[in-house]
Amino acid sequence: DTGVSQDPRHKITKRGQNVTFRCDPISEHNRLYWYRQTLGQGPEFLTYFQNEAQLEKSRLLSDRFSAERPKGSFSTLEIQRTEQGDSAMYLCASSLVGSGVPDTQYFGPGTRLTVL
């Protein structure tokens, strides 16, 4: 099995620009999560997909943030009008639930965003 992949690994942008990140989960994993991690803190939950349906969004996810998971495979996270406070590591995780399999999340390498 290949693991969770994320692209790009690093992104530097200027304040006010839009950015989009991609996550490819482990094949056949039906759950996909986005987290954000800032320096010295643990990851914070942003949003969750079961197949293609976005079922939960954190209050951290302002209306500048949008996420999609078309066809229940890869997911994208877009941030519009970036702010310096958006600088963080954006982590994607996937898991397989059902058929008696424990729901265990595996993380991708992350996308490090720097907003200048």
Add this chain to the structure above:
Amino acid sequence: QKEVEQNSGPLSVPEGAIASLNCTYSDRGSQSFFWYRQYSGKSPELIMSIYSNGDKEDGRFTAQLNKASQYVSLLIRDSQPSDSATYLCAPSSGGYNKLIFGAGTRLAVHP
């Protein structure tokens, strides 16, 4: 009160010793508990999962869970310098099992 509390450390142990990492959580509904290891600049890597009260051993790692006390711990036996990392405690929360992370404990194993 934070949802998940961990001692930030650093916890410094000599090579070969036992490292003990502790975590308390506030959500009594949490059913699954995970320990992740995170090297500097890298993403979290799953170390252990535990679902029921008691101990669970996997190689040099032992996870302990006490739901009544809302406490989970991780023991690392025969600590190696390569174990030096931040260890994140993450109970699941809610129907979709999102993870609520502590800030992590930084472990330093010195030769």
